[in-house]
Amino acid sequence: MAIGLAAGGEPGSRLARKLAMPVSGDTILRLVRAAHLDPPVPPRVVGIDDWAWRRGTRYGTIIVDLERNRVIDLLPDRNASSVASWLKRHPGIEIIARDRAGVYADGARRGAPGAKQIADRWHLLSNLGDALRNILERHRKAVNAANQAVLASEDPVGPQVRPQALAKLRADRRNTRRETFAEIVRLRERGLTPSRIAPMVGMETRAVQRWLAAGGEPEHTRPAARTSLIDPFHDYLFQRWQEGCRVGRQLLEEIRARGYRGGHATLFRHLAIWRDGPVGRPSWKPLSRRRCAWLLSRDPSDLDAESRAFLGHLEEYAPQVVQAGILARQFATIINGDDAEQLEPWLVAAEASELHALAKGIRRDIDAVRAAIVEPWTTSPVEGQINRVKAIKRQMYGRAKYPLLKRRVLIAA
Numbered sequence: 001m002a003i004g005l006a007a008g009g010e011p012g013s014r015l016a017r018k019l020a021m022p023v024s025g026d027t028i029l030r031l032v033r034a035a036h037l038d039p040p041v042p043p044r045v046v047g048i049d050d051w052a053w054r055r056g057t058r059y060g061t062i063i064v065d066l067e068r069n070r071v072i073d074l075l076p077d078r079n080a081s082s083v084a085s086w087l088k089r090h091p092g093i094e095i096i097a098r099d100r101a102g103v104y105a106d107g108a109r110r111g112a113p114g115a116k117q118i119a120d121r122w123h124l125l126s127n128l129g130d131a132l133r134n135i136l137e138r139h140r141k142a143v144n145a146a147n148q149a150v151l152a153s154e155d156p157v158g159p160q161v162r163p164q165a166l167a168k169l170r171a172d173r174r175n176t177r178r179e180t181f182a183e184i185v186r187l188r189e190r191g192l193t194p195s196r197i198a199p200m201v202g203m204e205t206r207a208v209q210r211w212l213a214a215g216g217e218p219e220h221t222r223p224a225a226r227t228s229l230i231d232p233f234h235d236y237l238f239q240r241w242q243e244g245c246r247v248g249r250q251l252l253e254e255i256r257a258r259g260y261r262g263g264h265a266t267l268f269r270h271l272a273i274w275r276d277g278p279v280g281r282p283s284w285k286p287l288s289r290r291r292c293a294w295l296l297s298r299d300p301s302d303l304d305a306e307s308r309a310f311l312g313h314l315e316e317y318a319p320q321v322v323q324a325g326i327l328a329r330q331f332a333t334i335i336n337g338d339d340a341e342q343l344e345p346w347l348v349a350a351e352a353s354e355l356h357a358l359a360k361g362i363r364r365d366i367d368a369v370r371a372a373i374v375e376p377w378t379t380s381p382v383e384g385q386i387n388r389v390k391a392i393k394r395q396m397y398g399r400a401k402y403p404l405l406k407r408r409v410l411i412a413a
Contacts, residue, residue, distance in 0.1 A: 004028035005035075005411055008395050033404065035411055040065065040072045045095040047382040048104050050078045051389050056204035060402075061104075062389060064382045066097060071385050074406040080107035087111025097377045098368075099123045105365065119368040120379040121335050128328055131358040132296055135324050136289035137214040138354075142318035147286035149313040150306060177217040184208055219288040229262035230270045237270070246271075284310075296325030297332065324354040331355075340370040388412065 003012040009025035016023045043065040050059040051074075061075035061083060075082050084107045087093060097118045098104040108117050136143055180201055187197045194208040201208070211217060230237070233255045240251060248268050252260075255267070284306050287295070292314075295307055303311075315322040327350050334342045343366075350359035362369050372378075392408050 004032040005408060008392075008408075011395070029404065032411075033407060035407070037407070037410055040070065041068065042092045043067070043072055043090065044092060045097070045377055046072070046093055047097040047377070047379045048083065048108070049099055049379050049382045049386065050101070051386045053393075056198075056206055062382060062386060064385050066095075066377055066381055069381045069385075071388075071409055071412075074389070074402075074409055076402045078103060080104070080110065083107025084111030087115075095375070095377060097379050097382075099379060100127060100361070100365065105368070116371055116375075117368040118371040118375050118377050119365055121372050122378065122380065124335050124362075124369065124372060125332060127358060127361070128331055129293060129297070131355055132293035132324065132328055133289055134213065134357075135321055135354045136292050137216065139318045139321050140216070140289070142314060142321060143287065143289060143292055145317045146310050146313035147284075149316075150284045150310050151286070153309065174219075181211055181217040184211060188212060218290075229260070229266055233258060233260055234270075241271075296322070297328050299329065320354050327353055327355055335373060338374060340373040343370060343373065 003016055006012070007015055009029045012028045013023060013025040016028070045066045047064045047066045049062055051062050052059055059078040061078050062071060063073045063075070063086065064070065065072050073086060075086065080103050083104060087096075087108065088111050091112075093112050093115050095116050095118060096104075096108045096112065097120060098108065099120050100123045105117065108115060180203070183201055184197055187200060188194075192200075194212065195205045197203075198205040198208045236255065236258065237251060240254070245251060248264070248271055251271070252264050252267050260267075287310065292310075295303065295311060300308055300311065311322060311325075327346070330346055331350070334346060343362075347359050347363060350356065351363075389405075389409055392412065393405055396405065396408075
């Protein structure tokens with residue numbers, strides 16, 4: 001049985017054969033199904049989250065005893081009625097940590113009305129990031145104008161020329177995304193739902209919903225590489241390059257004698273930029289809205305000069321976006337702190353800003369959000385248990401039906 005719990009049916013059978021204990025995979029699974037399972041200690045604090053049978057299509061629910069970090073049940077679906085029924089069968093639960101999904105909030109209210117609900121802090125910050133990206137989607141022109149303003153202010157020797165093949169590949173992918181979005185819009189205008197559109201365009205339903213909500217296809221750009229180890233030696237390398245020294249090994253020995261502690265790959269990447277185009281420091285790379293949302297959530301004192309210049313230009317074109325960034329940083333501080341009294345003034349300010357949709361959602365779940373600030377419980381242990389469920393489910397291939405999967409997960413716990 002131990003082999004079956006560790007390896008599953010057929011893999012366990014192969015392992016047993018090598019250990020001179022020949023047995024079939026079906027026999028191993030019968031032993032696993034018949035294994036004794038000790039009833040769990042009645043839980044007081046539980047975490048609830050979903051896990052994917054098939055991502056974007058079908059989900060189940062996992063329930064974890066947070067005090068003992070142990071899975072106590074696995075439900076085959078994700079709906080409020082199932083959660084409520086389970087909670088009614090376990091009346092001793094006092095605290096429920098959950099994500100922001102309304103399904104689990106409703107199930108907890110119906111099944112354990114006396115229990116305290118706690119919204120997970122990570123999910124709250126994730127909602128904040130989504131809200132910032134949605135704001136930037138609505139202000140595309142301002143983001144593009146700020147990018148162009150930073151590029152226009154750069155030293156003319158700075159911009160780098162990308163290899164033509166890479167530039168063409170990225171342009172082709174942008175065009176493909178644009179055509180896909182146009183097809184999504186056309187199908188939506190015909191009255192089709194995102195769940196019906198998704199298989200027609202080869203995407204997941206949630207991705208189609210995000211594209212439609214954003215009003216356009218996403219931009220996939222990468223931040224400019226920052227070779228901090230090379231920066232102190234940039235001027236020396238630039239001078240030697242201009243003198244005609246183009247041998248990487250020789251330049252590596254010279255800067256190591258001057259105190260360089262990095263590897264040869266870091267130097268060679270730096271020199272490759274000069275081989276591909278005009279010599280100079282890496283130029284400003286226009287920010288995607290995802291990267292811009294990250295900048296807005298950072299303390300300006302932690303940013304480099306170019307990023308601060310970008311935010312300055314963005315404030316000229318869309319001051320409400322920068323104000324939303326200030327409110328986002330305040331919200332992150334409140335969630336990571338322990339003073340729930342700061343939440344109400346923040347909500348009042350956010351409701352009058354671009355973050356009004358986020359504030360409205362928090363207002364509906366205000367008790368659970370306040371509890372997230374003052375209580376230590378989160379769903380982080382639940383996420384770790386979900387990874388275990390994924391590993392066991394994938395190991396079992398087509399045999400991962402609910403009864404067998406549940407038994408293996410509960411025994412492993």
